[in-house]
Every structure is written in C-alpha cells, then in structure tokens.
Amino acid sequence: MRPRKKPNLVPRLSRCASVILPVPTDPKEIPALKGHIRDAFPNPSAPLHLEIGCGKGQFICELASRNPSVNFLALEREENVAVVAAERAVELGLQNVRFMLCDAELLPLLIEKGELMQIYINFCDPWHKHRQFKRRLTYRVRLELYKTLLADGGELWFKTDNYNLFHFSTFEFEAAMPPYFVTRDLHNSEYAMDNIITEYEAYFSELGQPIYAIRAKKPAEQN
Template sequence: MRPRKKTNLIPRLNACASMILSNPTAQKGRLREAFPNPSAPLHLEIGCGKGAFICQLAQQNPNINFIAMEREPNVAVIAVERAMRAEPPLPNLRFLLDDAEKLPEMFEPEELERIYINFCDPWHKRRQYKRRLTYRGNLEVYKKLLVPGGELQFKTDNYMLYHFSTFEFAAVLPAYFTTTDLHNSEAAASNIMTEYETYFSNLGQPIYAIRARRQD
C-alpha cells in the first residue's frame, strides 16, 4: 500500500533542505563532506521509515555520521521533520530520498562502516525474491560498500523473510549473530526500536534479526 500523499509535501521538504543530500550521484564518494566532521565513520540505514530509529541512533552516537535512505517522499518528510526538531540538534544525520538500487552510484567501495536494514518489504510472492533487500545479489552490493570488518544489521517481523535471508547471508556475508526473538536475546539491551517494531512487539510478535560482518 502506497502511503497517503502529505499536504504541502514539497514546501515541507524544502524547509528541511539542509538535512537532505541533493543530487547524490554527482557527489559519489563525497557525501561525507556534508557533515561537520567528514572523517567520522559513516553508517547507512536503508529504508528509514518515519525516522525514530535513526534519530535515536544519531543522538546516542555523535561521533558517527549517519545517512538515512528512504525512497518514498511522503514517508521521508516525517523522518526529516523529526530530525529537524531533535534536541539537541543532529549535525551527524543526513537523508537520501532515493532507491537502494542506486547505492553503487552514490558510494565508493569500502566507504561504509555499517548498514542497517529494518523491516523491509518481504515481497511475499516466490517470483519476487530478487526484489528483497536481503537477496544475495543485493548483499553482494552492500558487501562491496562495506569496509573490511564492516557490519550489516537486519531486523524483520516476517519469519519467511528471515528464513530466506539466513541462506542469502550464509552465501555472501556469514552471520555472527542470528535470533528468532531479538527482544529476549543478549542483544536486547542495546536494541533501538523502530515505530513498526514497537507496534508489533507490543502485540506479541517476535522480532527476527541477523547481524553479519564482512570478512576478507
């Protein structure tokens, strides 16, 4: 289901222009220059939704630069406005309004220290498996963008996507942590929840997670 079009979308995005990375393909390999501290480690969230996760992560880690990617402007505007209102401010957070398939056009190999994928579209139909963000072809792209030792962290509430992803990760980025119940695992204490995660975990839905590290 496509999100409902937001009132005054373009003026609202224009008001947040200082946090949005424009024309990113023309700045390939130089996106970190948009941050006050461009030499800091760079982390990317693919599909940031309404931004609760990435805003809290940026607040807790001021010495890391974060880029939040969201392809749907009607969702992204909520996340960017949340970041604009944050106290204290978030100089270490910027947004990309684009599709993940363009990542190789925006980032150089080994430019990212960590990638987050939270509650992505499971693409239920069998013939759609190559569209899943955790399909091994996509994982190969992420692997190239990660520094040696860099991490990919994945969360979902969909067991079939999790099950599928375990095989895809094993083929490309072997996992060092997997769980079928994140909120009752050893990683629970440091876990930051998304809006979606909060809602479904309150209904008793278990959260599945995979964490992997690039090993050369």
C-alpha cells in the same frame, strides 16, 4: 501503489533542506555525488553508517543521538514518510544525520567501495510472492553489493517481524556474508539491551510478535 503526495509536502521538505541531500533527477548526474557524501556532514572524517529504508526516522534519529561521533546516512524512497524523519532530525537538532530520497538501487552510484562501517536494514518489504524474491533487500546479490560498500570489519544488521523473509534471509546471508548472530527473538537475546526499537518493531512487539534478526561482519581479507 505509492501514497498520494500531501498538499504541504514541498514546503515541509524545503524547511528540512539542511538535513536532506538532493538527488539529481537526471540519472547521468547522480555519479557526481559519489565520493562527496561525507562532505555534507560537519565532520566528514567520522565513520559513515547507512540505513536502507528509514521510514519515519525513529531508529536513525535515536541512533544519531546516541552516537554523535558517527555520521548517519538514511535512504527512503517515499517522500511522504521521509519528510517525517527529516522533521524529527531538525527538531532534535541533529548534525550527524542526512537523508536521501531515493531507492536503494542507486547505492552503487552514491557510495564508494569500502566507505561504510555499518549498514542497517529494518523491517523492509518482504515481497511475499516467490517470483519477487530478487526484489528483497536481503537477496544474496544485494548482500554481495552491500559487502563491497563496507569497509573491512564493517557490519550489516537486519531486523524483521516476517518469519518467511527471515527464513529466506538466513540462506542468503550464509551464501554471501555468513552471520555471527542469528535469532528468532531479538528482544530476549544478548543484544536486547542495546537494541533501538523502530516504529514497526514497537507495534509488532505489542502484538506479541517475535522480532527476528541477523548480524554479519565483513572479514578483513575480503575486498
């Protein structure tokens, strides 16, 4: 069940218009955005990174702060959550991050093939029931789609606290995009120093829950 809209949601979103890219309500108009996402950034020629499901924006805003020469696009379907992320970006004065309030299903209509240098999937819905496996963001068909959106040498980073989702994802990555890094304890791995912690990650880590991670790179010979 989706959360009830907050009474002040509309004005809050309006105040964040500078960092939110509107998505047409008419599906037929959505493809018109394809190839023009970069135009929403002050530096359209900068590399474009994508986070699928940005939550309250702690990860993407910190990433944008650390990497001013990279453009970051964040997708989040829940407006009540996305508004917090957008407000964070506005408060920090970030010029290189933009948000789209929509579902990841729209990605093929929004992003050109080979347009992304990096994709981040952090703590997505595990869809616990077996019959729901096709809804998981790391289902191999979805990974194949992400791969088409990545440029040669582009990377996909995945993090979760859910072991079952991680276990499932290891097979899906091997089938679609073989990883160069797999760990059952990201915070004690060689990538721990550069890891940006999300809201969920901080919460689960404090409970002693290990963080699982997978990273994969698109080979140059694949198109």
